[in-house]
Amino acid sequence: MTTAIENLASYLDSFTAFEKRAAGQDLPWLRKLRADAFARFCETGFPTTRDEDWRFTNVAAIARTRFQLPPMRTVRLATPEIAPLRLPGAGARLVFVNGQFAEELSQIPATVNASSLKQKIANSPEAVRGVLGHYLEIERDPFTALNTAFAEDGAYLHVRRGTVLEAPVHLIFISTESDQPAMSHPRNLLVFDDESEATIVEEYFSLGSGPVLSNGATELIAGENTTVSHYMVEREHGEAFNISTLRIQQGRSANVASHSLLLGGGLVRNNVHPVLAGEGGECLINGLFVGHGREHLDNYMYVEHASPHSSSRQFYNGILDGQAHGVFHGRIVVHKEAQKTDAKQTNRNLLLSDDAQIDTKPQLEIYADDVKCTHGATIGQIEENALFYLRSRGIDEAAARRLLLLAFASECVQRMRAGAARAHVEQLIHDYLLSLAQAHGPRSEGQEPVEGERSLEEVG
Amino acid sequence: MSLLEIKNLHVTVAGQEILKGIDLAINSGEVHSIMGPNGSGKSTLAQVLARRETYQVTRGEVLFDGKDLLAMKPEEAACEGIFMAFQYPVEIPGISNTYFLRSALNAIRKYHGQDEMDAMDFLPMFREKLKLLDMEEKLMNRSVNEGFSGGEKKRNEILQMAVLEPKLAILDETDSGLDIDALRIVAKGVTAMRSPERGMLVVTHYQRLLNYIVPDFVHVLVDGRIVRSGGAELALELEEKGYGWIENEARQSAPASV
Numbered sequence: 162m163t164t165a166i167e168n169l170a171s172y173l174d175s176f177t178a179f180e181k182r183a184a185g186q187d188l189p190w191l192r193k194l195r196a197d198a199f200a201r202f203c204e205t206g207f208p209t210t211r212d213e214d215w216r217f218t219n220v221a222a223i224a225r226t227r228f229q230l231p232p233m234r235t236v237r238l239a240t241p242e243i244a245p246l247r248l249p250g251a252g253a254r255l256v257f258v259n260g261q262f263a264e265e266l267s268q269i270p271a272t273v274n275a276s277s278l279k280q281k282i283a284n285s286p287e288a289v290r291g292v293l294g295h296y297l298e299i300e301r302d303p304f305t306a307l308n309t310a311f312a313e314d315g316a317y318l319h320v321r322r323g324t325v326l327e328a329p330v331h332l333i334f335i336s337t338e339s340d341q342p343a344m345s346h347p348r349n350l351l352v353f354d355d356e357s358e359a360t361i362v363e364e365y366f367s368l369g370s371g372p373v374l375s376n377g378a379t380e381l382i383a384g385e386n387t388t389v390s391h392y393m394v395e396r397e398h399g400e401a402f403n404i405s406t407l408r409i410q411q412g413r414s415a416n417v418a419s420h421s422l423l424l425g426g427g428l429v430r431n432n433v434h435p436v437l438a439g440e441g442g443e444c445l446i447n448g449l450f451v452g453h454g455r456e457h458l459d460n461y462m463y464v465e466h467a468s469p470h471s472s473s474r475q476f477y478n479g480i481l482d483g484q485a486h487g488v489f490h491g492r493i494v495v496h497k498e499a500q501k502t503d504a505k506q507t508n509r510n511l512l513l514s515d516d517a518q519i520d521t522k523p524q525l526e527i528y529a530d531d532v533k534c535t536h537g538a539t540i541g542q543i544e545e546n547a548l549f550y551l552r553s554r555g556i557d558e559a560a561a562r563r564l565l566l567l568a569f570a571s572e573c574v575q576r577m578r579a580g581a582a583r584a585h586v587e588q589l590i591h592d593y594l595l596s597l598a599q600a601h602g603p604r605s606e607g608q609e610p611v612e613g614e615r616s617l618e619e620v621g
Numbered sequence: 622m623s624l625l626e627i628k629n630l631h632v633t634v635a636g637q638e639i640l641k642g643i644d645l646a647i648n649s650g651e652v653h654s655i656m657g658p659n660g661s662g663k664s665t666l667a668q669v670l671a672r673r674e675t676y677q678v679t680r681g682e683v684l685f686d687g688k689d690l691l692a693m694k695p696e697e698a699a700c701e702g703i704f705m706a707f708q709y710p711v712e713i714p715g716i717s718n719t720y721f722l723r724s725a726l727n728a729i730r731k732y733h734g735q736d737e738m739d740a741m742d743f744l745p746m747f748r749e750k751l752k753l754l755d756m757e758e759k760l761m762n763r764s765v766n767e768g769f770s771g772g773e774k775k776r777n778e779i780l781q782m783a784v785l786e787p788k789l790a791i792l793d794e795t796d797s798g799l800d801i802d803a804l805r806i807v808a809k810g811v812t813a814m815r816s817p818e819r820g821m822l823v824v825t826h827y828q829r830l831l832n833y834i835v836p837d838f839v840h841v842l843v844d845g846r847i848v849r850s851g852g853a854e855l856a857l858e859l860e861e862k863g864y865g866w867i868e869n870e871a872r873q874s875a876p877a878s879v
Contacts, residue, residue, distance in 0.1 A: 554722075556728045
């Protein structure tokens, strides 16, 4: 574990300085939450590949780098700089630069009860007490502990009972280039009261280059009979480290969709952890990850069924080119009381090069006796038959490849509800795959002909 | 100048010679049929003309409209005016038929320096072709060939041909596996496409399709060689007597193998 804690002193300095100025340090419960989390992080250090949950993802590069908290609000972005990041049709926009709320770039109409978490802690701490840190478990993951230790700013959203927000709420997290490696720990608290409905888009973006760590964590509490769509859009540059954790707490008959889109980033870990706590809850866990170069994209799903008659659907599609490495780790836990659970998991992968790699690992833990759980994974390549078919109709090879990639990705898009958020991510996928198809020339001579798809499926 | 001129074509697949010297000329306005038993090389010939890269041409040349066809990529051949209706049309989940077909048409138009066709111009023409093939428009909003019956897939091939209007249409066993109703619809579509500006190469195992699409010339392919050519009546003779007699004849006249 020596490598894991090599920069502990640096984190200790950061935390000591943070404790002195952080909002809400006068609140004993919050001070304790942060202190306990930091203690937990010091105890475990960063995970290593000996940890089962991190078997395929080596975070030594993160542990090795001396990340610092950025100074307070020194970076100012002009509105035109974030214009390309806008989501047309968004109902509210909260922008965070290096983890800190940028009010001048944000737009929150009076109809949306949202603010920065820091403001909320300062102005009405009672609103977050008992909720913040209540669902994310610091014992589960050192990165969650680290995030909680530094939990201060991020988005706070409260959708009241029976309220329907038609337009999506867009949360933008921008990392900028700096002299020394910077870290940020955005913390989001999204609360949906009973019978409310809303769409949230959480988007991570990095400007410039150089190592940067974005370690975000979101608590999403969906009350009874709510309908919530959450989009995680991650499109950082090749030197960026992005860890994100989404913890969903679902009440009775709550219908939650989590859509993850990983479009670039040096090392990306996407944790999604829904707990179907109320009876009859439904959860869709949908994702697309596209990697090229030497990118590493890890998806860690932990789906907990804790009540009867709940259903979960996991669909993750991966496209990997170059020497990219993808991971899909899908764990489903069905608790003893969760009878009549219906859980399904599918992971499909397309490898575009001989050096691209995917590790896919299903893991079922079932303690109830009347459940239906299935999982399956496929690994394939672009089908030469389909490519020839398109080309034989006049479509050139690059365009044909792009069409086939889009077709593969569209399976994920089809699962999203029609609207502004879907249109936004559809455009992002479209543009990203176009650049990927153009970078990917025709196969060179002497390469192995295409093998068929390998497929494994189990029913339990 | 012929539309298509094949001279002494030799083709190898995985080290095995499949076509052993094909000579064939097709003029615009003519319908030629290639018939032959299984494994004679019929489909190989069709696929080589559509420029499938898994086939290796070891000798010979093919001129299409005076240009070297064998130097073309599949998309170039398509843009120059070659269309092959697949024996086994490919299913492509996630791309709608309409989008696919409009992309193909616009790729070809772009190749010829023409403007792309927008949806407004495309749809009326497309609907007319759908009617010709007795196809429903809502089928076209579904993914390419996905969940289509065998007959629907073959009709979809002819529909694509009708939209793309090639100079040379190659039908690779389009009749195989079709019931009589589907066969009639397919034949009606193909017949409507016969024109003085278009050549056709109908590859088939059975004579049945040729009742509806009467060819100008019939060629019999046995073991990689055209062993006999004639008019439409040759197809009837084959229907009556089978391929056995012609295979025997071919074996006797073939040069002794080394």
